[in-house]
Amino acid sequence: MENAPAFALDPRLAAGSDAVAALPLCHVRLKRDARFLWLLLVPERPGLADLRDLAPDDRTRLWREILRADAAVAALEEGGRRPDKVNVALIGNVVRQMHVHVVGRFLNDPAWPGAVWHHGVGPERDPAAQGRLIEGLRGRF
Amino acid sequence: MENAPAFALDPRLAAGSDAVAALPLCHVRLKRDARFLWLLLVPERPGLADLRDLAPDDRTRLWREILRADAAVAALEEGGRRPDKVNVALIGNVVRQMHVHVVGRFLNDPAWPGAVWHHGVGPERDPAAQGRLIEGLRGRF
Numbered sequence: 001m002e003n004a005p006a007f008a009l010d011p012r013l014a015a016g017s018d019a020v021a022a023l024p025l026c027h028v029r030l031k032r033d034a035r036f037l038w039l040l041l042v043p044e045r046p047g048l049a050d051l052r053d054l055a056p057d058d059r060t061r062l063w064r065e066i067l068r069a070d071a072a073v074a075a076l077e078e079g080g081r082r083p084d085k086v087n088v089a090l091i092g093n094v095v096r097q098m099h100v101h102v103v104g105r106f107l108n109d110p111a112w113p114g115a116v117w118h119h120g121v122g123p124e125r126d127p128a129a130q131g132r133l134i135e136g137l138r139g140r141f
Numbered sequence: 142m143e144n145a146p147a148f149a150l151d152p153r154l155a156a157g158s159d160a161v162a163a164l165p166l167c168h169v170r171l172k173r174d175a176r177f178l179w180l181l182l183v184p185e186r187p188g189l190a191d192l193r194d195l196a197p198d199d200r201t202r203l204w205r206e207i208l209r210a211d212a213a214v215a216a217l218e219e220g221g222r223r224p225d226k227v228n229v230a231l232i233g234n235v236v237r238q239m240h241v242h243v244v245g246r247f248l249n250d251p252a253w254p255g256a257v258w259h260h261g262v263g264p265e266r267d268p269a270a271q272g273r274l275i276e277g278l279r280g281r282f
Contacts, residue, residue, distance in 0.1 A: 088230065118255060
């Protein structure tokens, strides 16, 4: 495997988000966009785009990590409230490197009840609040 | 379990789509919208919305069925071409009954590279073409 290509996080996924945890398969990042509780799960493997590109063991790992992320986001509080719904998606039409969105949604968020992918980028969360959310997430991963 | 609530497919999921297969967990349906190769997977269980609502065995079943649907859509041909990308999503903000979208996308489809959830409803596929796609899918599930 000496000549296997190395994994490198796509800078478009790194931008505007902070590292939360390194799970057995995925890097977990929290977007700074204050409108949503928006996690990204990025499998640390080179050259993945679609689910069928994953090795069998990694398929199992990814699902386990999606389920953990879903539960972690659902238990978070923002402004004293927990999300009303969690959205999970693998799209990757623009940034091809495989990444899974796990997004806590609120009935009063600006995209509700629509999906979040046509709503541009919102204001950044206050760094202290972002830090608290990350600490809370770390306790759940 | 005599008094357990019965499963009933939400009519908003049934509308505009045709039955493809009944898997161990999910009903699989193909939307008639001619713009996309758009499957819906609906777990046949009452009262589910988010992933954490699933019983442990059903979590495993759902992932297996998502992976099968991803592979089935990726192998389909429409107009002599296979999809360039497959999008997978669990959203459920409008229709709360759990359903997973598995959508074959083309570089020249009208929503590319955006997501498909803000693009209304397109013209229906020709019934003969829809029937051929369903036959092809049945051979892969």
